Structures are given as C-alpha cells and as structure tokens.
Amino acid sequence: MAFSLRYTYLFLSIALAGALIMSAGCLSDNGGGSADQSDSIGITDLTFYTEELPPYNYQENGTVQGMSVDLLEAVTEEMGTKVSREDVQLVTWTEGYQAVLNGNNTVLFSMARTPERENLFKWAGPIYTNRKVLFARTESGITINNPEDLNNYRIGVITDDIAIQYLLDLGVDQSQIVTENDVEILIDKLNNGDIDLWAYPEASGRYFTEKVTGDSNSYIVVYELQSQETYYAFSKDVPDPVVQSFQQALDMVKDRKNKQGISEYERIAYKDLGVSCTQQTFSDEKVVELVNKTVSAIENNASDTIQRINSGEAPYKDQEYPELYTFVYDTNVTMVAHADNIQLVGTNFKGKTDVTGKAFRDEIVAGALQNGNGWVEYVYTNPAHANLYYKITYYQLATGNDGKYYIVCSGNYESCNA
Template sequence: MALSECRMRIVGILVVLGALLLATGCMNEQSDGLADPIDESISRLSFYTEDLPPFNYQENGTLKGISIDLLEAVTERMGQRVSWDQVQLVSWTDAYQAGLVGPDTVIFMTGRVPQREALFQWAGPIYTNHNVLFARPDQSITITGPEDLKEYRIGVIADDITVQQLLDLGVGADQLVQETSPAALIAMLESGAIDLFGYSEVTGRYMIEKETGDYYAFSVVYTLPSLEGYYAFSKDVPESTVRSFQQALDALRTERDGAGLTPYDRIVRRYIPLTESGMRPQDLEAFVRNASAYAAVTGEKAALAEFQQKDGNFSLGNLYIYAYDYQGTLLAHPYQSNLVGTDRTNWTDARGLPFVRVSEFTALNGGGYIAYLYPAPEGGVIDEKALDTYQPKIGYVAPVDEHWWIGSGMYFSDMVQAGTGRPEAVSRMIALVEDAARYGQTQGAAAAFAEISNKTGRFVDAEGHYLYAYDYEGTLLAHPHLPELIGTSLIGRTDPFGMENIRALSDTARNRGGYVVFIWPNPERENREELKIGYVLPVDEEWWVGSGVYLSEITGTDSTTLFS
C-alpha cells in the first residue's frame, strides 16, 4: 500500500529530522570515507528486512524505501550491487532470528543498544527512530513518567527494541503482550485487549491509518528514548566486508553535489517531499519533539547554530524552530537574529499575552501546546512592531534539558482545514460573534443582552460555545454562565501570569475588534485555567461582544497546559 501524499509530507517532518542526526558527527570513527574498490564477499550475503514504511516496504510487488535504496547505493559503490529483489521481506521476529543464527546475514533496520552490541557487527546509522506508546483517546490515559506504566498491558512486536526499552524502564515482562504483527496489536488496542501499543511513531501512524482508516485514531501518550537504526551483520561476516560497507555509507552521507545535497539526502527526498503546509497540531508536536531530540544528540552549540539558519533544515517558510533558556533569554531565531542574547521574559504579543512566560511554564511542565499572536515572515523579516500584522498561531514547546527549551508554531493558514483558512471551530465561533453584533445593532441592546444570557438561546451553539457582552470599561453586560457577575466591572481581572484579559478584550473591541489569546477557566476541565483564542467585535460606541475557543478544541488532545 502506497503512502498517501499527505501522510508522506507528515512522515517527512519526522524522517528528515531523524536523518539530520546522522550528519552531525555520528560517523564511524574508523571510517576514512573511502570504500574498498570491490568487495566480492557482499554477493554471498543474505538480506532480511520487515515492513517498516517509509524505510522498507512493498508496493505493487516491489520492495522499496529509504533503507532499500540506500542498500543498493552502498553496495553499488562497493562494486557488487544488491538490488531490492535480493532482499527478503519477513516479520521482524524472523529477520532478527536469522541475523542471530546466520550465516552471512544482514538485517535492517536494527536499533543499536548495549544489550545487542555483542550479538552483531554494525554499519550505520541509517536514521534516528522515535518509539512511542499509543493509546485510545477515549481511555484518557496520562503517562508522566516510567512509574505510571506499571498498571498497563502493553502490546509490542516480539524481538523489537521497544521490548528492551520498556524493560529498562521497569515495566514487568508479564505486562508485555508480544505479537509478530502490528495489525494484530492495533486490533487488540481497538478492542481493549491491551491498553498501550509500543512502536515506531513514524511507521505506527502509517500502520494505524492502514488498519483503521484514521491516521490519528490513537494518541501518543509517552515517548521513549530515541534510537539509531543500523544494518546488523551476523558475527561470521568478515570484518573487512562490514568496514567496506561502512566506508561506502559514510561517503554517501558526506559527498555533496553542486546543490549542496549528498546522495543520502537525495534518497531521503525521493520518498519525503517535506513542506510546512497541510499540517495538523500533532505534526507540529512531532516536528518540535524531533528537533528536541536532535538538540540532545548534537549538543546545544551545534543545534542553536542550525536553528538560527533561515535556509537550514529546521526553517521551512512559516515553520521554524526558536530556542530560549529558562531565564527568558532568546538563544536562536532564524528571523530575529538581532534579538538573540536578549532577555525576552516580559515580551507580550500584540494583545498583551506574556508569550515567553507562558511558553516557559509549559516547557518546564514537560512541554505542550500553546497559542499566541505573531507576525508572519515577510521578505525574510519579522517586524514585531507592526501590530496590525499579528496572526493567531498554534504552537508547541518542549524542553531540551534543564537549561533550555525550544518551540515552533503554525498559523491557521498552515493547517489542513480548507476554505476559510482557519480551524472549523474558530470559524463557527467567529460566525457566532458576527451574528450577535448584527443582532445587537438591529434589535437593540436590551434584546441582545437577554438573548446572550439565555443558556438555550440562539447564541449558545451545539458545541457549547457562548457569547459575552461588556461595555468598554469592562463591565459585564450579558453572560449565560455568569449571571451573578452581570453589572460588575471585571476590567482589573488578571490571569495567573498577570495579564488583564478583560482589558485586553475591551481594548481590542474598541480598535475595530479581532483576535485575543488569553487564559480563562475551562468548565469542561473542572474550571482549570487554559489558553483560549478569543474574537471580539464592537456593536456600537457603548458595548461589544465576544466569544472564544479553548486551545484543546483545536489541538484535539489533552496535551494542553492547565495553568492552575
């Protein structure tokens, strides 16, 4: 089954970042970059792999993928090209056992960990993989650390590296349900026979879509440490053959053409057309989490240098990585190099949201989604002083270590919903505000206040979105859920970060209206404070109306920080 174009773009964000880790000093120290002219022993080897798209998979009877094409290129450079039809596609359990037993066997992709080090000879790395634990969204499973895993039944592929990763975290062997097929585990997760499914995030998403029809049918509730994938040679293969293979692979990753691309880059791009458009919040999360893994592997100095590049691998137009330390100092930003090194602790967006402090709090609590207003790059420049250019962004932030964190964001126009250029929930909310403003102008204030305050009226929709009305001094005039506060001035109300949100909403309405991102109690989450994307419009010179959508409605996940 071929990967769809949309899914390939999404997978590309994960895979290309994984590939970047390989170009940062991960080469074999013994390699000199020059392969032996001809190594005839390669023709005696048997090659085994599994169905692991987009790295190795079968399409229309042909075995293809990044690792297959890379194998062909490496062995051609060695003088004995191995083509796809010489590779056997089997279950991972069968491939792994073949590699252990030999003779003259190569298996891939194999996670290289200490427990396996002495079992094989190694050539690579090929890519950096990220294994995760999937769960059904309706189970509302929250995993904050390894200790939370002890109460769950976890499905895994037999002999897959995820088994060892979970055992290393203290998961009991009796908790693991081992199968040889991802499809079997997906069915067990759907039926409730297991609580969690441990697998590669990239391939897991593909398999989930293949079995359920929904790429996001399951949620990622925990991310395991990243691993590098290798070609694993059985112990009897001559060391000279493995060394020659490694040298050829290193050369493919280091020799650049006139466009600055290596043969390895071109193989990856053959399968992964990377772009920032058509993203979902989950893709943004994966982009940031993988960038965080990249930073952890390469080190702070190298990662910040890469994040700073406008034409770097982490800058894709509107999609880019920025970095801060936990004292509010900007460490990297491809469009704000003049601000790098400055203290941005108290910087606010155009409506007053303390973006840096909100983001830092979120990163300190393990990372999560945020929302804010920010200008889009124009001609390679971002002008924060141009207040009329600010647009809503959905962001994601993640810690790198105890010293610094990173983030990224996507504008509504970058998201997958077509037509309006914004998420459907936001479009419905804006329509509600526009309807109320017209109603107030045609029916008068008294009728509008009564209808807005009516819990079953026209201004409370099926999803529970409602309206509120204030005068420009911050006095509440109408609200379906706060009747006891009507007539009270809330102009000085502050959120946990000190933002006067009613004042911000009122000032925006006074200036022709628009978006405001603020923090407000969410009644669906026990009235805990959550980021909300609000929209306000003036009705006349005396009062205004507004509504909002909580961030969790847009992201569709619980990975949204609660601030109280």
C-alpha cells in the same frame, strides 16, 4: 625400457610432492587460502537479507521497499557498484540472523546494535533510530509523567514482543498488559477503548495506523519505552575494507548536500519515515548560552574562534550532548564555520531549503540582520540519533574583531513531551 619408465615415474612423483609442499607453504604464508579470496570480495559478492518490518524494510507488489532498502541502493551507488533491491532476500528474522551469524559473506538489516551483539558482527550505520513507544488516542487526554502512571492503564502489546519485558521492568503489573498476535487487532482495541495504550515501534505503528484508519497521525505518542539505533550487520568474515568503504559511503550520503541544500539521506528519511521528535536532553537556555559564548569569542578573535569551531573543539561541540553545537554564516548565507560537519563550510546556502521546502538559512540571516537575534524552526538531522527531527535554532548577529558580520547559531530538537 622398464628401468627408464620406473625412474621416470619416480621422478614425476618426487616433483609432484615437491610442488604440493611448495604450494602448502605459500598458502601458509598467506594465512590460508581464505585471505587471498577475501581480498577479492566486493560489495556485490555479499548476500543481503532483510525482514518484514514496515516502513523500514518490507515487501510490496513483489518488491522489497522501505528506508533501509532505499538507503542501501544509495550507499552502494556511492561506492561505485550499486546493489539493487532485487538483490535483497526477504526472510524471517530468525533465518536472516542465523545466516549472518554463521558467516559466508552476508548482511542482515536492519539490526539493533546492542552490547550483547557488538562482537558477533561488523557494523555500518546507523540507519535510523527505532523508538518503541506507547500510543494513545488523541482525544484520550492521557499524560504519563512517570513509570508509576502506567499501572493506571491497559496496555496492548504484540505477543512475545520485547515491549512486554520493558513494561515489566518499569514496574507495570502483568494484569495491565493485553497481548494479541495481530497488530490490527490492537489498533481496533485502542479505537474501541478495550485498551488505553498501545506499545509498538513509532514509525511502524504509524504505518499500520494509516493502513487501518487512513490517517498515520490518528494517535499520539505519550511515552517512550526504548530507543535504539539500527545498523547494517555484516557477518564476521566480510573483509574490513568492504565494511569501512560502506560506512564511508553512508557518511557521504548523510552529510553531502545537493543543489537544493538537502542530503540524499534526508530525502530518503523524509519520504519513508517523515519527521520525528526526540527525548529532549538539554534546555533552550543551554543553546542561548552557547551562542552568547561564541559571539563573545568571535568579537575577541574571529579567525581563531572559527578555526576552533571547525575543529569541533569544546565548547563549540558539547562533549556531553553532541547534538549541541555551533555553526556560523556570513551575511551572504555562506557557512563559514560548523562544529559538526566540516563538509558544509564554504557552501553558499542562499535559497536552499530543508526537506519541507523551507529556506530556513535565509530566514536566519535575514532575521539576524534585521532584529539582531531570534529563533527559526525547521527540519534537520540529529548527530546523536538517526532520522529527521523538528529543530529550533537560536541565532545572533556578531561583529568580529576583523570588522566582519557573523551570524552565530545553535539549536535544539523538539521534545516528544513538549
């Protein structure tokens, strides 16, 4: 019996060792156990962090709010598994940044995507464009034509804000910079004339301005210090397919229009941020030039030109300025060509509006049929920057070589310096 048991134990030990070796070999072939585990990770397995930065992301009545949060719900719902705002943890920026930097399937929003951070995270976005600007009292009459003008004014900044470095880099003397730890103190100082300008992110500034004065438009923007696109930052261990699926869903939320002609992104941005201006990068003359060039091409070969527009080819989508592009309606207000968003082609926009309720497409087509050409103002997205902007579009009636009428359009965005 002792002989039998001894060899039985020996046999079991050899078998167990063999099983462990085989198991180790299988794990090695798969690149370690984490590969199998990562394949099963979905969007709801991630931990989401955000910070207090109204109106983008903040807490109100015990619940996280803001554009970034609203957009997160819309995007994940588009993915088929909604992450609700109750799943988002509000933490300090330092805590959230360290969590997403150290991995463990985390997401932090919203984060400026800078060259220094590019390879530290995986990215999806942009969510919005964060403009750090200088506010002045509406009645102040202050105009900033160049950075040298800034030394003529006392500028209020939050202590340790990056805006201080921006100002110093522009040549502003340290003695002209007034620092405070509380944004509401800076607003009071601007009201009292203790400072002439106030440096702060534009949308957040308007949020706090309304809170203090009751009117978000109490001050005007007189200068832009810096403009950055913000993103959802994923830790490096989040599987690429999860990040890619999130980005694809975000693109759909931005591009797809509802029955009213508005995308879900436009609805969210308008509700949470309102409408922005931009730093104008090209002239209205370039807009007219592009429309005239497109009209000539359609008159010569309509089908080929429409195909080239829908392919996003130059010059119909400018290589230097992506916000300068051609789009074309027929007389029934159906989109027949679009150099920036092919998804809109084939859609009839009769009676559909922008987020303010303006049926601008009907105005464009009616104006072209009645007057031949003209301009229409409305609110729209910008391919070069997140947010909503005031846009002005030039249109012109064209007769294609196929005998059909086309309304050829291109537009520009309202400059903050206008």
